Amino acid sequence: MTFETAEGLADQVLKFLSDKLETNYRVAVIVVGPPGSGKSTISEKLCHEINSRYNKYLKESGSRPHLQENLNERIDLCEGIPKFEEKSLHDVQNGFFNHVQDQDFQPKKFVDKNDGSEVVVGIGGLPNSIRVENVAPLEPSNHDYKIAKIVPMDGFHLSRRHLDHFDDPVEAHRRRGSPPTFDSNNCLQLCKLLAKTCTIKPTLPVNKTTADTGTLFDKISDTFSESVPSIYVPGFDHALKDPSTGQHCVDAFTRIIVLEGLYLLLDEDNWRDIYPTFKDTHAVIVWKLDLGVDVLEQRVAKRHLQSGLAATLEAGVERFRMNDLINALRIKEHCLAADDIVSISNK
Numbered sequence: 191m192t193f194e195t196a197e198g199l200a201d202q203v204l205k206f207l208s209d210k211l212e213t214n215y216r217v218a219v220i221v222v223g224p225p226g227s228g229k230s231t232i233s234e235k236l237c238h239e240i241n242s243r244y245n246k247y248l249k250e251s252g253s254r255p256h257l258q259e260n261l262n263e264r265i266d267l268c269e270g271i272p273k274f275e276e277k278s279l280h281d282v283q284n285g286f287f288n289h290v291q292d293q294d295f296q297p298k299k300f301v302d303k304n305d306g307s308e309v310v311v312g313i314g315g316l317p318n319s320i321r322v323e324n325v326a327p328l329e330p331s332n333h334d335y336k337i338a339k340i341v342p343m344d345g346f347h348l349s350r351r352h353l354d355h356f357d358d359p360v361e362a363h364r365r366r367g368s369p370p371t372f373d374s375n376n377c378l379q380l381c382k383l384l385a386k387t388c389t390i391k392p393t394l395p396v397n398k399t400t401a402d403t404g405t406l407f408d409k410i411s412d413t414f415s416e417s418v419p420s421i422y423v424p425g426f427d428h429a430l431k432d433p434s435t436g437q438h439c440v441d442a443f444t445r446i447i448v449l450e451g452l453y454l455l456l457d458e459d460n461w462r463d464i465y466p467t468f469k470d471t472h473a474v475i476v477w478k479l480d481l482g483v484d485v486l487e488q489r490v491a492k493r494h495l496q497s498g499l500a501a502t503l504e505a506g507v508e509r510f511r512m513n514d515l516i517n518a519l520r521i522k523e524h525c526l527a528a529d530d531i532v533s534i535s536n537k
């Protein structure tokens with residue numbers, strides 16, 4: 191296991207992106223680990239470091255990203271996803287509770303008549319839905335470009351209303367955060383969509399050739415393409431205590447996606463297909479975090495106290511032992527075997 195600074199991790203990811211730039215529009219970094227191991231912390235630091243470097247480059251070079259106008263070369267990301275029949279759309283609008291425990295359910299799509307975007311729905315219904323839009327991305331405010339973005343698994347927590355429709359709703363609520371309480375179907379579907387975008391081949395503007403020299407950031411700036419659709423991903427709204435759509439947007443400016451979540455390497459149900467989906471793109475790095483149970487317990491208990499989920503630190507520890515620890519042990523015992531998973535430390 192190696193201890194890494196955000197700078198060191200950013201160097202690794204940018205080197206990887208540089209190696210893949212001829213073939214992959216986007217690369218993915220999968221960050222897994224038990225609750226409290228620091229997945230969010232590391233992912234945020236990594237993205238911050240990469241985005242700061244890119245924006246510093248833009249400022250110092252006085253250049254602007256060039257977005258190629260090739261929207262007529264539309265990429266149909268949702269091709270192959272079955273459509274909802276017209277009569278089922280009513281069910282979708284009314285909650286879509288019937289499939290909530292159906293791990294084999296294949297997500298379906300419909301077209302939003304308001305804006306023509308495609309909405310992909312799994313067992314969690316609309317709260318966990320994904321939206322795909324074929325429009326050019328907006329220039330970011332203050333020209334603060336985010337070439338690296340976090341895509342957390344959190345937005346695939348089933349809503350509390352969906353947990354109410356489990357065979358044993360009391361247990362479902364008590365064990366919220368365990369694998370069956372996620373819309374793993376749509377989480378996997380999102381991974382398939384994202385993986386497809388990783389395999390888009392970047393194209394240079396007509397006046398440039400691959401022989402042109404330039405830094406990695408020069409090349410990234412030259413190869414943004416508005417034909418790459420925007421993907422809107424649900425997030426978890428801590429105030430609502432439920433998932434909420436459109437919290438994250440992976441758009442044409444995003445060249446690095448950092449997927450972070452507890453179950454991304456879990457060798458069960460839909461989860462087990464996530465890693466192979468990305469592996470096929472040849473554009474993925476996998477980092478695994480681990481820490482001793484005592485440290486995890488202290489960090490998570492403290493967070494439960496700070497977020498109001500526990501009234502005292504002791505209650506936070508109790509909550510960790512009754513829930514988070516069980517999930518931590520599950521991912522340890524049922525982790526996919528792969529030889530390219532790199533263990534990193536967040537002490």
Ligand SMILES: Nc1ncnc2c1ncn2[C@@H]1O[C@H](COP(=O)(O)OP(=O)(O)OP(=O)(O)O)[C@@H](O)[C@H]1O
Pocket residue numbers: 223224225226227228229230231232452489490493536537
């Ligand atoms: N190196 C560190 N030293 C001390 N505290 C840390 C460190 N890294 C993270 N933490 C703290 O530990 C807690 C858990 O971190 P974080 O949310 O990043 O973990 P996580 O793996 O994303 O957890 P979860 O899966 O439960 O969301 C947070 O309160 C965070 O501030």
